[in-house]
Amino acid sequence: MSATPPEQTWLPDVLPGFEQLTLPLADDDEGEVVATLVRRERPGPTDAGVDLLYVHGWIDYFHQVHVADLFEGLGIRFHALDLRKYGRSLRDHQTPGYVSDLRTYDEELEAALAVLGHGEGGATDRKLLLMGHSTGGLTLPLWADRHPGRADALILNAPWLEFQTRYLGRRVLEGPVRAQAAVAPRSHLVNVDQGFYARTISRRFEGEWDYDERWRPDLGWRATPAWLAAVFSGHERVAQGLHIDVPILVLLSARSTPPVRWSEDLKRTDSVLDVPGIMRRVPNLGTLVTLARFEGALHDVTLSERAVRDQVWREITRWVGAYVTPPAPAPEPRRPWWHRFWPAP
Template identity: 45%
Template sequence: MEWAPDILGDDFEACTFPSAGPDGVERTATLVRHVPGARVAAAGGADLAGGRRSRAVLFLHGWSDYFFNEELAEFWAGQGFAFFALDMHNHGRSLQAGGHGGYVADLDDYDAEITGAIGIIDSLHPGTEDPPTVALMGHSTGGLIAALWASRHPGIISQLILDSPWLEMHGSPAVRRAARTMVEPLARFWPEAVIRLPERGFYWRSVSSAAEGEWTLDDNYRPPRAFPVRAGWLSAVLSGQSRVARGLNIDVPILVLISGASATGMFWKESMRRTDAVLDVNTIALRALSLGRTVTLERIDGALHDVFLSAPRVRADAYARLARWLRAYVLDDGGTA
């Protein structure tokens, strides 16, 4: 596996690798790793390749997104985890010329690259010792994908952390069922057909430093108004949400972080600076109970859709809650409580 300098600078490296999904199609994904180097050495630590880190975390981004949150990587390093992020196929660093950005016809198609990424993480652990325990973290659609993967691959990850996971449609399961009824015929015959929906860039506006946020986003990797919504992709998401509704019985500790409130609508509101402007957080809170037997829910007042992109004071609260949860469910030797 060949690592190269990443777009985020000296503390990050990336490698691109192919994987074949259940349908036999080979797809390309990109694994990013945090390489803190001198700063970690000065603090008495070591990176995973040095053999002294027994814990790792793999982060999955949301739809139309890519990994760019250096602060998140630094937090995990401070907790003793080797940090990795996966830009899944048709997203971010893995975008292919002429491809449909963000498109997937079945969320199971991500399984091979997630499994492959964890295999790469395991391979970085030298010698004959056991590979590191890996926690899986996902945001929004990446949270839905992470939960479904964990349910189908028991015994591989040690913890599951979900940041505003898209577990259910707005309002109620009835909305999802109605949407599936309308979308599935189109997805069956014209899966790549674009569904024209109102464009809302409110979340981007609250996050991007090019608007009113504080984060530097590259439009080449993350379009301000998201990728076109295609019938096959929407059908895949609705199908995944239906599986969550039936119950996943995930057998590891799960943490779900969401905003304290939602703010939706067709027009910008100042409240969108301190709420989730994408999902219905009350619906997500209820649906989280379907994930497994050990679920912790943290509601972060003032948080955005991506809790860890919120205002400094708010995300400090989120990081403190995540650290507290890790102390409860991660032992010093890397096992789970």
């Protein structure tokens, strides 16, 4: 693991067995800004020479310990980044999740990568694997497209590559959203979240997962027009086509269900994004993209029921073995000494 500058101190994390590092960032008009890097206190016994940086989605933070377990079982050093104004990085004086440009996250991505030993201009013989969920699955491919040669592969878990109303609906909404962003960037849009997704994943309801409701509230946050305009700009860039030239794995549920009313289908489908609309954008990411769809998967496919997760783990393991940690080629068989004088026919 790369050396950490002496002024940076890893502290015990809220998750047992993990530790966190605060990454100071440039202040903005709301004051102090930080991001938070999280890793296991003690790396696993095997090391495949790969570092992974995980980035969460909207109204989320890193709490998926089982995902870290999977990759560390493959010998991959797992790190997660709580972006500014999310999770561990959210401060009382801040508007949760607020940015007006997704490129703003370049600052914490670079700070985290520097700690991992993958800073810009740095030299390392370790591979870099990026993994993003939902909005993180939009932010990371945009970053990789602008920074070719930095990452060796990407895994995108239900990436938010297109708006739920698809292209035409997005273009209709874009004008009013941008107009509101220009005059009141931090005003609040209508919140359509009825808490159905939280009901499917939280152990307090019908799910099996524990997380901090302060950092992932059941009814979400009210989005701001400046943030949504930034997301729309990201969607448009994907629609025009990215040029990522490293392997990409996209994980999606097989189906989506609009969360207009509660139904049992919400427990077996993506109730956040429009799966068909996302699928249309997947080929726009780059030159080598693998799409894996899972019947019965939730929006975050890694939070689906155990049988579905087992399928997800198998596909990730197979893809990682093919594109990230392939076995070294077998050495050529040693030729007998007399072949130097009498070559084989």
